[in-house]
Amino acid sequence: MTRLALALSLAVCALPLQAADTPDPDRAEFNALSPVINALIQAEGPVELMERAEALEDENLLQALTLYITVARERPNSLASYKAASLLARRGDDDAALIYLEIADERGVLFPLQLTENPDFDDLRQTPIYLAALANAQRSYDLISPSLxxxxxxxxxxxxxxxxxxxxxxxxxxxxxxxxxxxxxxxxxxxxxxxxxxxxxxxxxxxxxxxxxxxxxxxxxxxxxxxxxxxxxxxxxxxxxxxxxxxxxxxxxxxxxxxxxxxxxxxxxxxxxxxxxxxxxxxxxxxxxxxxxxxxxxxxxxxxxxxxxxxxxxxxxxxxxxxxxxxxxxxxxxxxxxxxxxxxxxxxxxxx
Missing domain, CATH: 3.40.50.1820 (Alpha/Beta hydrolase fold, catalytic domain)
Structure with a gap:
């Protein structure tokens, strides 16, 4: 970690202490965001951000989702847009999930098993966007799989x-x-x-x-x-x-x-x-x-x-x-x- 990153990470965690009996809404909100902020500051690049997002999935879905969306913007050809679609669907945000699923489809990062075996997409399987994404993924798979x-x-x-x-x-x-x-x-x-x-x-x-x-x-x-x-x-x-x-x-x-x-x-x-x-x-x-x-x-x-x-x-x-x-x-x-x-x-x- 660079000195600047270390200083920033320490700074973002060093909010003033409050009296034990005085709830601090700002501090609570910041504590909820600090894993995301620290990941953005400390990660060396998109690959490490993806790793941190995967580690956060079971602990805090929203934090993981934030990192996936960040990587999706920074590195279009990564799996981040697919992962964002998956977590949005898991939350029940179907409209947003379909937006990111369509983005993943357009970027050509999907494989059939990702879609068919992911229970997060159970409620979306009959939507035109899901069906188009699956069809496109299968066509790409059929082209490349014989040699691999x-x-x-x-x-x-x-x-x-x-x-x-x-x-x-x-x-x-x-x-x-x-x-x-x-x-x-x-x-x-x-x-x-x-x-x-x-x-x-x-x-x-x-x-x-x-x-x-x-x-x-x-x-x-x-x-x-x-x-x-x-x-x-x-x-x-x-x-x-x-x-x-x-x-x-x-x-x-x-x-x-x-x-x-x-x-x-x-x-x-x-x-x-x-x-x-x-x-x-x-x-x-x-x-x-x-x-x-x-x-x-x-x-x-x-x-x-x-x-x-x-x-x-x-x-x-x-x-x-x-x-x-x-x-x-x-x-x-x-x-x-x-x-x-x-x-x-x-x-x-x-x-x-």
Missing amino acids: VGATGGVLLPGADTGPAACRPVVVWLHGYGINGFMHEGFQPLADAGAILLGINGTEMLDSHTSFRWSVDGFEQTHLAVQKQLDQLAKTDCINRKRVYLMGFSQGALHGGALLAQHPDAYAGALLMSPGGRQPNPTTSKARGKRVVVINGKQEGPGNLQRAEAFRTLFGRGNVVQSRVHEGEHEFPDDWQRSLPAALRWMMQSGG
């Missing part, structure tokens, strides 16, 4: 000292909700466990070109996407299709476990971290003789803890399961760059 959904997000090759390059095993990375298959350089130790690491985008785009989820209607779309990207990878690298392993986090772990259970001929094993998502776990498994690793945090929510235990039970019949509970929450273990490569090496020892 279910596509390869990244490929990491093992280091030169990890063995011969010919016909390597593959570990398919299935990301969690809201991100994508890109893998930063920190993932390299996982590839150095001895397999090509293949990251794949989810099969449905959420609210940006970099935000995906896996289908919430069964698991077959995920299986088809994985097989398609394996076919693409095989055009440039010699891969061993008998040694394809799945590694997933959260919703990706749920789908990874389901794919191994339903398509054991296509996958040799799975590493499942903190499985989660909307769909129920599979209750039957065709997998036999596989190595499976199930990891979760001790501090995760009850639903995620139950999912992890359910996968341990499901694959405990006829397979070999390695289990770990770390001290954290719904996240990678703190030592993941060391422990996950070790888990992958153990999983791949069976050779499928």
Whole structure:
């Protein structure tokens, strides 16, 4: 924070103290506005303002709305106009909500799932503005999604000292909700466990070109996407299709476990971290003789803890399961760059 910003933020909070028994309407009004004022003073730019607005949504809807409208004016192509429309609709200000929804539509920032799965718009779904916005969003989605959904997000090759390059095993990375298959350089130790690491985008785009989820209607779309990207990878690298392993986090772990259970001929094993998502776990498994690793945090929510235990039970019949509970929450273990490569090496020892 700059000295000027610090001085201003301190100044706006430093109203004179009043007697304890004398209510001060001006002070009360200012206290209600101070989070907005401080955000406007201190935030480095629109991105930080959006983050502050999102943090305020559950605490004070009006404060969050003020920041979204501010960003919508400053950065037209942001999601701020959509967020403003959503909060206005939640308040019951339908006319104002439709104004900002139309602005978001004109700026081309909408995606179908934003609209269809947002309960804030339940009372507006039959209005011409909502229907036009949804139709336009769907047309844009249909144009851009074929090259992005279910596509390869990244490929990491093992280091030169990890063995011969010919016909390597593959570990398919299935990301969690809201991100994508890109893998930063920190993932390299996982590839150095001895397999090509293949990251794949989810099969449905959420609210940006970099935000995906896996289908919430069964698991077959995920299986088809994985097989398609394996076919693409095989055009440039010699891969061993008998040694394809799945590694997933959260919703990706749920789908990874389901794919191994339903398509054991296509996958040799799975590493499942903190499985989660909307769909129920599979209750039957065709997998036999596989190595499976199930990891979760001790501090995760009850639903995620139950999912992890359910996968341990499901694959405990006829397979070999390695289990770990770390001290954290719904996240990678703190030592993941060391422990996950070790888990992958153990999983791949069976050779499928």
